[in-house]
Amino acid sequence: MxxxxxxxxxxxxxxxxxxxxxxxxxxxxxxxxxxxxxxxxxxxxxxxxxxxxxxxxxxxxxxxxxxxxxxxxxxxxxxxxxxxxxxxxxxxxxxxxxxxxxxxxxxxxxxxxxxxxxxxxxxxxxxxxxxxxxxxxxxxxxxxxxxxxxxxxxxxxxxxxxxxxxxxxxxxxxxxxxxxxxxxxxxxxxxxxxxxxxxxxxxxxxxxxxxxxxxxxTTDKWQIELRDIHLPLKRRFDHKGTNGRVLLVAGSKGKMGAAILSAKAALRSGCGLLFAHVPCCGLDILQVAVPEAMVEVDEHTEIISEVLPEEQIDVIVIGPGIGTGKLTENALAQLLQKATAPMVMDADAINILAANTHLLSAVPPESVLTPHPGEFKRLVGDWKDDFEKLEKLKAFCKKYQLNMVLKGAYSAVCDTKGQITFNPTGNPGMATGGSGDVLTGVIGALIGQGMNPLEALRAGVYIHGLAGDLAAHAQGYRSMTASDIVAMLPQAINQLDKKC
Ligand SMILES: NC(=O)C1=CN([C@@H]2O[C@H](COP(=O)(O)OP(=O)(O)OC[C@H]3O[C@@H](n4cnc5c(N)ncnc54)[C@H](O)[C@@H]3O)[C@@H](O)[C@H]2O)[C@@H](O)CC1
Ligand SMILES: Nc1ncnc2c1ncn2[C@@H]1O[C@H](COP(=O)(O)OP(=O)(O)O)[C@@H](O)[C@H]1O
Ligand SMILES: [K+]
Known part of the structure; x- marks a missing residue:
């Protein structure tokens, strides 16, 4: 770095x-x-x-x-x-x-x-x-x-x-x-x-x-470099059970796209088995869009109301498109009581935490949060300048012993000690709905494959930004979509594998 x-x-x-x-x-x-x-x-x-x-x-x-x-x-x-x-x-x-x-x-x-x-x-x-x-x-x-x-x-x-x-x-x-x-x-x-x-x-x-x-x-600020990224090795005798069992909890009526983007991103980032927990209304949608995913259906038709974590899950990814309704809030609170695997918490999962800060202490150790600045503000309040924003990021991660990426141009990854690394990849074309859902899937898959959550965060933002850069090259900044970022994940990951 x-x-x-x-x-x-x-x-x-x-x-x-x-x-x-x-x-x-x-x-x-x-x-x-x-x-x-x-x-x-x-x-x-x-x-x-x-x-x-x-x-x-x-x-x-x-x-x-x-x-x-x-x-x-x-x-x-x-x-x-x-x-x-x-x-x-x-x-x-x-x-x-x-x-x-x-x-x-x-x-x-x-x-x-x-x-x-x-x-x-x-x-x-x-x-x-x-x-x-x-x-x-x-x-x-x-x-x-x-x-x-x-x-x-x-x-x-x-x-x-x-x-x-x-x-x-x-x-x-x-x-x-x-x-x-x-x-x-x-x-x-x-x-x-x-x-x-x-x-x-x-x-x-x-x-x-x-x-x-x-x-x-001595410094607490760094920039991620290509040479820092070391992806988990794929070995001759690997099987799907050893390549990461990821539980994705995502989607609600009208927001199943978020679940699809995260699911596809996780699969394209090498995860072995993807279990998706979605509301009833999402079953057909997800099965058709992502045939590789195993879908477990919530009791509720339109939202997530209860999640029973599977046995032997390596990582739980929760948040994209789930909404912040009371039943979903309860489901998250219950999940936090039971979950032992590290969690990747994004979007509405963060919004629920921000509205119920007592839940923060129940988040499993080594979990990661992936807020954009709006979600981060809900967690920590406003800041007077960008320097204070970074101080708040450090203080939050140290207080709750969580890893976090504060997304945006030069996303800032912060660890539990308050060390911040900035990601150099990415471009303004990624400022389009669904880009963050893709990142969540990438990070979940990397943790599932055994990377420690901090390394997975750093590698995840780098790969995600690189895929975004490749998508911008192919489609142009203005026209690229979050799906184009998913489509470029294989090329981005291949580039990193070649470097190893
Ligand atoms: N040997 C070295 O130290 C090297 C220095 N380098 C260059 O040197 C720069 C730093 O040079 P300096 O330390 O001489 O400082 P600067 O050239 O940045 O500033 C000159 C001087 O202006 C005065 N000053 C500061 N703020 C002012 C203000 N608001 N209004 C009016 N005057 C003000 C200060 O007395 C300051 O020392 C680097 O940014 C880099 O460009 C490079 O040549 C690399 C090698
Ligand atoms: N100008 C930019 N430069 C680089 N990356 C960006 C830029 N704008 C957005 N991104 C990236 O795109 C993603 C957007 O995430 P997010 O705001 O959560 O989107 P969504 O909620 O629609 O999925 C983040 O990973 C962010 O770092
Ligand atoms: K200058």
């Missing part, structure tokens, strides 16, 4: 690398600028004109080095330095001197000197991880002008004005980048919905910071 470190730790990583590689600070800047330039040229095939806007710290130093490296690679280049040159950092000065006559920078210290920015692209190198307070004054005016321009904006390391690891006060100006090329590690704020319009699409480039130092750092 890729650690997500705070600004202080990244500064220390820079310093450790400089002292121990060893490499001079200005050569590390050269390496960073070169890594940025290479990625930039990959992203932007032909750039007629670019303005490089620099502060006087090391982010600005990067900007100067990048401007030098882009000579001959892009069309017209303009360089601006915002701020007082007397306060410039040492490495900024070295790069200032290296610029040469042709790129002679224009200095901006007051409003009258701010250009219109009519280039096709702007590189933002005003502030990076050294930002220590909200951006105001002439810096804020430059940012406003950048944001008002038609140009695409590519930020160096982080958009200027955005704090990497804490809320940015609304008073401070922030660059609205279309792209961000960041050094070595992603910043925590990149995973936050509220920062999306500033960060744009982001990319991380290695700059050779000491791996030894990075791995020693």
């Amino acid at each position: 890729r650690p997500i470190l705070n600004s202080q730790q990244i500064r220390e990583a820079d310093a450790f690398t400089i002292a121990n590689e060893p490499i001079s600070s200005v050569n590390l800047m050269e390496r960073a600028a070169s890594a940025f330039t290479q990625k930039f040229l990959e992203l932007f095939a032909s750039v007629p004109s670019v303005a490089v806007v620099c502060g006087v710290g090391n982010n600005g130093g990067d900007g100067l080095a990048i401007a030098r490296m882009l000579q001959g690679e892009v069309g017209h280049i303009e360089v601006y330095v915002v701020g007082n040159l007397e306060k410039a950092s040492e490495d900024f000065r070295v790069n200032y001197d290296r610029l040469g006559e042709r790129l002679s920078p224009k200095i901006v210290v007051d409003e009258s000197q701010i250009p219109e920015f009519d280039t096709s692209l702007i590189i933002d190198g005003m502030f990076g991880s050294g930002l220590s307070r909200p951006v105001e004054g002439v810096y804020a005016q430059v940012i406003e002008r950048i944001n008002a321009s038609e140009a695409q904006v590519c930020a160096i390391d982080i958009p200027s004005g955005l704090f990497a690891d804490k809320p940015t006060p609304s008073a401070g100006a922030v660059v609205e980048a279309t792209h961000t090329i960041s050094f070595q590690l992603p910043k925590l704020v990149f995973f936050m919905p509220s920062a999306a319009s500033y960060v744009g699409s982001w990319h991380v480039v290695p700059i050779g910071l000491s791996e030894e130092f990075l791995l020693q750092q």
Whole structure:
């Protein structure tokens, strides 16, 4: 997993690398600028004109080095330095001197000197991880002008004005980048919905910071990587009884689709036997749609009113489409009394827990909850910003000793110790009804096959997002449906199996 470190730790990583590689600070800047330039040229095939806007710290130093490296690679280049040159950092000065006559920078210290920015692209190198307070004054005016321009904006390391690891006060100006090329590690704020319009699409480039130092750092936030996913092996003598016996409790009148999507997803994710408990009205529907499932029928015609857990069930998946009526609430409460297998609780099962929080202590250990932000809010109340949302996620998981995935772009998986891992796969095309039901089935099947629930959660969100990406590639973001995600599960899982 890729650690997500705070600004202080990244500064220390820079310093450790400089002292121990060893490499001079200005050569590390050269390496960073070169890594940025290479990625930039990959992203932007032909750039007629670019303005490089620099502060006087090391982010600005990067900007100067990048401007030098882009000579001959892009069309017209303009360089601006915002701020007082007397306060410039040492490495900024070295790069200032290296610029040469042709790129002679224009200095901006007051409003009258701010250009219109009519280039096709702007590189933002005003502030990076050294930002220590909200951006105001002439810096804020430059940012406003950048944001008002038609140009695409590519930020160096982080958009200027955005704090990497804490809320940015609304008073401070922030660059609205279309792209961000960041050094070595992603910043925590990149995973936050509220920062999306500033960060744009982001990319991380290695700059050779000491791996030894990075791995020693303490953090509770990580990003899932492909190499972290280890699917359960299929062995020659496996049989359906050893490949996971999953009980799916899902559906109600008018919402049998949720049960079908979860059931298909579980079967496509390798589960051996799928028992589906559905209301009477769902029997024919499910039998026809998913012939592989064994259906047990509730006494009630339209809803789930009583669930008797089968013997030898490895995992119980409950929630998609079940509704929150009193009888279903009772059925869940009874199930919680009897169940010993871990549970995957989604959708209305979470809504029932939120309305009856005394039930939370009865949830079997090692169970997982899969709320979207609306369901999560019902469980924990509102939050004032995305950082507080993550704190609430940690506190909830620790208090109830549950694993949880808070779904959305960069779904956050949290374990019982409060460690959070963000999932990088997935796309906005997945914001369509039924996508979450698919995820529930995938996670249930992986737990059923013997993965521990936390590993199953991480692998499940990764596979689900990858299948979503493949579906978007095949169908387009706008047209893809949850069924298309199910259809792409085999390809996604095959990709992971090939990597093993
Ligand atoms: N050797 C290194 O330390 C490396 C640093 N790198 C670059 O250096 C950046 C960090 O550089 P710095 O630490 O010099 O800091 P920045 O360049 O981010 O900021 C410059 C200075 O601006 C001042 N400042 C902060 N907030 C302000 C505000 N709101 N208004 C006005 N002034 C403000 C502070 O005194 C700060 O030190 C990274 O983001 C990255 O781009 C890279 O070149 C990699 C190597
Ligand atoms: N913009 C997005 N980027 C990546 N994944 C997304 C995005 N929007 C939704 N998803 C994923 O799609 C799923 C939606 O789940 P949910 O809201 O429960 O849908 P439903 O209740 O309709 O089944 C989640 O796994 C979520 O992470
Ligand atoms: K920047």
